[in-house]
Structure formats: C-alpha cells, structure tokens
Amino acid sequence: MGGLVLHGVTAGYRNRKVIEGFDLPPVPPGTLLGLIGPNAAGKSTLLRAVAGLGKIQAGSITLDGTELPALTPARRAALVGYLPQTLPTPSPLVAYEAVLSACRAVRGDLSPAQAESAIAHAFERLGISALALRRMSELSGGQRQMVGLAQVMVRDPRLLLLDEPTSALDLRWQLSVVEAVRNAVRASGAIGIIAIHDINLAIRACDQVAVLSRGRLLAAGSPGDVVTPGVLAESFGVEARVEACSQGVPVVLVDRALV
Numbered sequence: 001m002g003g004l005v006l007h008g009v010t011a012g013y014r015n016r017k018v019i020e021g022f023d024l025p026p027v028p029p030g031t032l033l034g035l036i037g038p039n040a041a042g043k044s045t046l047l048r049a050v051a052g053l054g055k056i057q058a059g060s061i062t063l064d065g066t067e068l069p070a071l072t073p074a075r076r077a078a079l080v081g082y083l084p085q086t087l088p089t090p091s092p093l094v095a096y097e098a099v100l101s102a103c104r105a106v107r108g109d110l111s112p113a114q115a116e117s118a119i120a121h122a123f124e125r126l127g128i129s130a131l132a133l134r135r136m137s138e139l140s141g142g143q144r145q146m147v148g149l150a151q152v153m154v155r156d157p158r159l160l161l162l163d164e165p166t167s168a169l170d171l172r173w174q175l176s177v178v179e180a181v182r183n184a185v186r187a188s189g190a191i192g193i194i195a196i197h198d199i200n201l202a203i204r205a206c207d208q209v210a211v212l213s214r215g216r217l218l219a220a221g222s223p224g225d226v227v228t229p230g231v232l233a234e235s236f237g238v239e240a241r242v243e244a245c246s247q248g249v250p251v252v253l254v255d256r257a258l259v
Ligand SMILES: Nc1ncnc2c1ncn2[C@@H]1O[C@H](COP(=O)(O)OP(=O)(O)OP(=O)(O)O)[C@@H](O)[C@H]1O
Pocket: 013, 016, 018, 037, 038, 039, 040, 041, 042, 043, 044, 045, 046
C-alpha cells in the first residue's frame, strides 16, 4: 500500500509503554500531517519510533509498502529525515557547511555541483539564503532552527518527521516555514509529519491533523473535521470555540481551562 501506515505500534522507554496499539489511517504521498496533543501525550516518542530511534515494542510501520523498522540504518536514513526538538549546536561551521555535511551523510551519490544545487534549493525554499555564509555560533536560536530544517530538507527524504520545527520562530517565520514544508512535500510526493503546539497553524497549513492523547489516537482527518470543541476538551482539557477568520479559515479560541 502507498503512503505511510502505522498499525498497532507500541513504543516507549525501557519497560514503559508510552504509545500503545497505535493505528494511523494511511497517510497518502504529498500530505503534510500535523500531530497535535497535550504535553507528554507521546508526540516525540511516536516520531522517534517512526524515525527508528529506539525499537518499537510491537506493531508495524510501512512507507510505500516497505517495513521501516526492518531497514538498515543507512537505508532508513535515505528515506526518512528526522528533525529533533533540540536546536542544532552553535558550531563554528557556517550554515552552508552544516547543510553540506548533512547532505553528504545521506546523498553520497550527488556530484559536487548537484549537492551545491540541492543546498541552494533548500535555503531558497525556506527563504534563508542570506544565512548561508553565517557561522552557526553567530545565529539566533530561530535562525539555527531553520538551518536544522534545511539539513533535513536537503536530503530530500520520502518521509519528513519534524518535532516542533517552529518552536523558536516568530509569527511570520512559523507560517512561511510550515508552508515551505507543505509545498515541498506536495511537489515531491513525500510525506511530512510535524508535531506542533500551535493548533491554528496546524489547521492553516496542514492537509491532515492527528490528535494524540495519552499515547492514543483520539482523532485524525482533515483539520476542519478533527479540530472541534469536543476533541479540544477531551485532549487538552479546555473549553474552546472554533470560529472562522476573515479568510474563512477555522480559528480556535480558548475560553477557559476545564477543571
Ligand atoms: N527518555 C525518556 N525516558 C523515559 N520516559 C520518557 C523519556 N522521554 C519522554 N518520556 C516520557 O514519555 C511520555 C511522552 O513524552 P513525549 O516527549 O513523547 O511527549 P510529547 O507529546 O512530545 O510532549 P511535549 O509536547 O511536552 O513535547 C512522557 O510521560 C515523558 O515523561
């Protein structure tokens, strides 16, 4: 079957199960999926499990019919790009070199000219070409976060797993970065999953949304269908309304925390 399918996935740490029997309806190629849910729901644990960081305890994860956990680390790294929650280190490398080394690690097949063009494309796509020759140690946290994303995108993976890729970004960059990822997955037929706390950004930029609560899938589907007052109350414990902005896009307004 094409796309990404998770069936009965159980994952966690040592003897602790965080995600249990997790099923995700098939995510088709070209889709950006927003993974939302409260703190400690298991979003990072799920992304790490799909990325192959730590063994899954049960279940299957297939990408275009290929069982991801069965792949060698090298093959998986070629297919799957993972951006952790932590920002890239403020090393003395310039941003271009940092992205080049990420590209070389996985795309050894590229000629120097092809690698150069892939790197330029990643910087342009994210709108950060002006950072290319700046040292990582001299960039702001948000700028480093964008370079980290360029390190994943330059690899052109079939599956991008991005753990809160906008946590250090201001309003404008949050939107432009998520839209850049969405445009990239649409153009290439890849699949993107972003764990994200900003529900309104997820509604606006993602094709699908999955709500994780206590390690289980509460709802999944189009943002308009999934993000409802009932789901927000059950997952986040808030009383919230879903209204429309001037552009007709649904917007969540939180009235109060439920006790
Ligand atoms: N290395 C670890 N060892 C043991 N337990 C962990 C580890 N990392 C996370 N956990 C636990 O797993 C559960 C899920 O954490 P996870 O980081 O996946 O949640 P999350 O949904 O990404 O949360 P947040 O929105 O706060 O980033 C939490 O109860 C957390 O304490």
